[in-house]
Amino acid sequence: MFATDQPTTHMKGEGDAPGADALHSLFYTASRHYKEFCAMNAAVRLGLFDALEEPLTLTGLCTACNLKLPATEHLVELLCELGLLCRKEGHYRNTPLSALYLVSSSPLFQGAVMRDIQNGFALWERLDRVLRKGPLDVMEEAFFENGMVDSLAAEILCGELQKTVDAVAAIPAFQQARSLLDLGGGHGLYAIALSRLNPELRATVFDFPDIARKAEEVMAAHGADRVRFVSGNLFTDDLGSDHDVIFLSYNPGGKNPALLKRIHDALKPGGLFVTKHVYYRKGEGSKDRLLDLEWSLSAFKGVGKEDNIYRFTGDLSWEAYRDLLERHFTIREILEADAFSGHPLAKFGDRLDSRMIVAVKKRQGIV
The missing domain is CATH 3.40.50.150 (Vaccinia Virus protein VP39)
Known part of the structure; x- marks a missing residue:
């Protein structure tokens, strides 16, 4: 079983078993996108984008928002990968996208949309109950x-x-x-x-x-x-x-x-x-x-x-x-x-x- 990358099956009549890649791809997409949303949501709730209207070092950001390392460093680097922050000469700052939509003082702030999505997740977590007992x-x-x-x-x-x-x-x-x-x-x-x-x-x-x-x-x-x-x-x-x-x-x-x-x-x-x-x-x-x-x-x-x-x-x-x-x-x-x-x-x-x-x-x- 450890000598091959192909799935092994001894179940009679199944023929060639499918590889798990298609299933794992579904898992990957759902898992990664959910975690990216959680990262964005935490950054909004903790005021990270509000603090980064002006450039701050990692230490300065941790002080301004009362955050801890090393998680904060991983978070801001992920947000850079997502196009929501930029890093220049050791300082982090909002991109035009996050400045317009993720700063709480902006007229176009999307924090309420993120809260609504989060509330929807809480409803989905009760899917088992709904399937057995009916809608809430x-x-x-x-x-x-x-x-x-x-x-x-x-x-x-x-x-x-x-x-x-x-x-x-x-x-x-x-x-x-x-x-x-x-x-x-x-x-x-x-x-x-x-x-x-x-x-x-x-x-x-x-x-x-x-x-x-x-x-x-x-x-x-x-x-x-x-x-x-x-x-x-x-x-x-x-x-x-x-x-x-x-x-x-x-x-x-x-x-x-x-x-x-x-x-x-x-x-x-x-x-x-x-x-x-x-x-x-x-x-x-x-x-x-x-x-x-x-x-x-x-x-x-x-x-x-x-x-x-x-x-x-x-x-x-x-x-x-x-x-x-x-x-x-x-x-x-x-x-x-x-x-x-x-x-x-x-x-x-x-x-x-x-x-x-x-x-x-x-x-x-x-x-």
Whole structure:
């Protein structure tokens, strides 16, 4: 057995046993990438990138962050290999990439995204339990309030927000709009950005009460005095009326015909409806098995999740949703994900093959 690199088998009928390289390659990729993430996450949590806004020696960094050798030396050299630090004449400093996204004072700081990924790992560690006993029950409000809103906000600041609002602002009718309703708007960044592109626009972010504190913090930080937060349930509470624009992005009820009727009723004739979601065609199965498995780990109380990620009880297929929409709205534009979405992160929040639809309300009613 020790004289050959080839696997040995004495099991009858198996024939030539496969080498382990293919399996070990899977182990290697998973193991290395997980450990690299842990290294980056520790560096962020311990303030290493904050300290290295200015060059520091290894000793100086250990003093500034209360770190110990030899692990710190291995960490910073690994971060150099990953392109997050550079070393020159014995001093370490952030690269432009880490300076922009991993320093806590940066407007584009991605620490919340890293925390969300880490929280996801903790959920995956309970996979055995889920496979035997079923999904873990969570409150939908708590799910989004517990760091998820921060993560989604940080993610969209890296390009999706800008691409989305630019597409909306390019519509001539948007510049005449005076009232915008951002349904399930969470962090409020879309409403804030759109209000800046139209100085006459007043916006309302409508979402769960538990998200109000975070949304109001974001509004205050951006000086958004023309944006307000209203707490409520999209399906049962008053959405107002005669809105010029309604914006709906990645909401659990986003493909439900009952919500579409409420949106239609809340818009004025000729009003804009902008909706951005992942749609499933009739008969379509999985878009991503890994994300489907993650989707199955938890269940929202009071919300019927189907088998595939972003699929909910009551959702219309892409064909049925578009047909219903075209009966009561005029579709102006449909954008594919490449035109507005960010980089996938292999977690809840990935855009997959989402579409953004820009439509105008027709004058007849909806049934």
